[in-house]
Amino acid sequence: MKIRQVSVFLENRKGRLYEVCSLLGENNISIRALNVAESDDFGILRMVLDKPEDAEGLLREHNFTANFTxxxxxxxxxxxxxxxxxxxxxxxxxxxxxxxxxxxxxxxxxxxxxxxxxxxxxxxxxxxxxxxxxxxxxxxxxx
Amino acid sequence: MIWNEKIECMDPEDLKNLQAERLAETIRYVYDNNKLYRSRMDVAGLSPQDIRRMEDLKKFPFTTKEDLRDSYPFDMFSVPMDQISEIHVSSGTTGNPTVVGYTRADIELWSEVMARVLGCAGARPGDMIQIAYGYGLFTGGLGFHYGAQKMGLAIIPTSSGQTKRQLKIMNDFRPRVIGCTPSYMLYMVDEARELGMDLRNSSWEVGIFGAEPWSNSMRDEIEQIWNLQATDIYGLSEMIGPGVAQECCHKDGLHIFSDVFFPEIIDPLTGKEVLPGEKGELVITTFTKKGIPLLRYRTRDIVSINYEKCACGRTSPRISKIMGRTDDMIIVRGINVFPSQIEHVLLSIEGTQPHYQLIVDRRSGELDELEVQVEVDGKIFSDEIKKLRVLEEKIHREIESVLGVMVKVKLVEPRTIARSEGKATRVIDKRTI
CATH class of the missing domain: 3.30.2130.10 (VC0802-like)
Known part of the structure; x- marks a missing residue:
């Protein structure tokens, strides 16, 4: 009944959101739902993906800080x-x-x-x- | 004026004899009263009788900041506590701060060297001085206070901060002498202009600026804006606080009071003495100090030395402005900051890794800003903003309480902090000093 959400830590830096999305796209991982929460100097990108397990290793390989909830x-x-x-x-x-x-x-x-x-x-x-x-x-x- | 002409203008040969005499006394004193030095001398097979000439000093090992840290709080004191009159504290490299204790005689000595500083800078008995260095555990405020008392100045102990009040006091009381950090002197400019003050007509004629490195171009700026004589002072709490060396009106090096603070300039790697005029680490041996006498103390400050007689008549050698540090200490708003202190704080907060970087910047007319960038890894990351904000706030609070200086904390992505040869670059200093 529960679904795994993938969250990624993003610095408020130009192009950072694009980098995550294009990385997922290139690896044929589809974003089903998405939300960005932001603070003064950082943001949290939360996503529901069709293949969260694939995303885990991929994001880590590319030095993103991610977790699952x-x-x-x-x-x-x-x-x-x-x-x-x-x-x-x-x-x-x-x-x-x-x-x-x-x-x-x-x-x-x-x-x-x-x-x-x-x-x-x-x-x-x-x-x-x-x-x-x-x-x-x-x-x-x-x- | 020259406060103590007999000493400050002493014939170089006589000065050497005085130093040699005081060295022998100092060695005898530490052997009898200081556990660490006694055991080091015993191990090295040195006895007080072996020390007769200045050259013999080289037989002694160096004393380091770590020695002071390891003896926290009072093990380096060479007198029992009932003879200590005052205690000051400055930041240490890790964990424990450096504690220094003064006997009554040390306070008298401090007053003497600070009176020399004031005279060297251009103050005269009867002047009024505004002391805008911090009073408290920091040695700046009280050191100036004692010297000004000794010389017979009217003291306004404003301490640091409260810029509007500083300016109003200057405007209404008309003090001739000001002591503060050079960056504070520039920081006050905007506020003074906002208040509609005519800066070139300020009452300050003599400024004694220190507790942080600054350049000759900064001096030009201060002198131009405020229309005063801006002089540089050097000191460190391990020695006595402010009062180790001071520029005279010729502004060609800082006269080091070598009858009390005997200087050697060494190659920091080999420990061998370098030639006059060559850059090296300043090493100081204290004479006549009782609370914490130090032998061959490594200041970590890079300077050069000049033994020629100065046009002002003083024969005491002159050290250059501080050209750098042999460790990674930075000075922010007059406060010593060691990157290792930040590391310590991060390690003590559960889950945080000591991956961080310090960015120091000084925008024109502003005080130094210190930003601490902390990497967010999987362990501390949360999908909830509030949890990260709470963590950020906690790091912020603890770093400020340990450093005693205001910082900005910024959470950053991992590995964005540049690593060089596997070792992180901990400090990026963007200040143009």
Whole structure:
């Protein structure tokens, strides 16, 4: 149920984001979802990839600092109030969201969102209980 | 004025005899009172009777900063604590700082050499002096204070910082003499102009600037802007603090008070003495000091020496401005910074690797800036900004508390810090000094 997210440390330097993306592209690794968090002088690039295992060695070989975290991808109704509905469930059950971002592509008329939870296992249980669909790794590769 | 004409203008032959006499006394004193020196002399088979002429000094091994560090805090003191009157502390290469202790007689000696400094720079009894060197564990403020008391000046102990207040005091009290770091003197320029002050009409006529390396072009700039005589002072806390050497009005080298601080200039690699005029490391033996007398102390400062009599009448030899260091110490805003101190801090923070680099810069009219770049590796990297920010803040806080100087911490990607021949280049000094 959990998906591996790849995070990369980036200095605020011209062309750095491009270097990561082109490295992945050249090695036929596809980016399914992406988000950049930034501070004054550095940024963190977070990505959901179709082949995270391949990316690990590749990034290290090219001297990028990267790590892996478990995230949860959730299907959201693509209509007004779709996201609010999920956040209400999480809030009512005291599930903390560290951060979240959206997928590039859609699954039919559903939007896909990535959640980084403080406690992913508790969050998954809560979502399942409330009949919210969690997207697995296979679904993502198939997108 | 020449504060102590008898000593400062002494006939060179008489000076040699005085030095030889004081050397013999010093050797006898350390043999009787200092554990480290006694054991070193015993090991080398030297007894105090073997020391008769200045040449005999070369039989002694050097004393290093490490010797002081290893004796932290008080093992290098040659008197019991009840005879110590004052203690000062400066940064060490790793972990422990260097601690120096002064007896009453040492404070009197410090006052004497600092009175000579003031006279050499152009101060006269009755002048008013603004002391904008830091008061506290740093020797700068109090060293000037004692010398000014001895000479009989009116002292304004402003200490460092609070620029607006410094300028207001200068403007309202009209002190003739100012002591501070040369970069602070330039830093005050902008603020003074903002306040609408006429800098060339400032009350300061004599400036005694030191605690950091500076160039003759910086001197020209200071003299031009402030319309004063800018002189260079040299000292280090291990010796006494400020008061080891000082420029006179001819500004052609710093007169080293060699009746108290006996200089040798050596090749730092071979330890052999170099010729007058040649560059080498300054090694000093202290005479008549009681708290921490030091034999052949390696200052790590690169200078040359000139034994010719100066036009001012002083016969004491002159050392050049500091031309460099034999170690990787840098001086930022008057504070000694050793890269190893940063390494120590990083190692003490869980998960961090000692991969770092120091960038020192001095923008025109600004104080020195020190940036510490720390490499982020897989162990400390997190996908959450806040965790990295907390780490950055922690490194920042701990480095500042260890160095005692403001720094900027920047997290950088691994291996972006240039390595040369497998060894990291720890310091990039962009200052034009």
């Amino acid at each position: 478990d995230i949860v991808a959730v299907e959201v109704e693509d209509r007004p109030g779709g996201l609010a509905e999920i956040l209400r469930v999480l809030s009512e059950n005291d599930v903390n969201v560290e951060y979240m971002y959206g997928f590039v592509e859609k699954n039919e008329d559903k939007a896909l969102l990535v959640f980084r939870f403080e406690k992913p296992d508790e969050a998954i249980a809560c979502l399942a209980e409330n009949k919210i669909r969690i997207v697995g790794r296979q679904d993502i590769i198939g997108l």
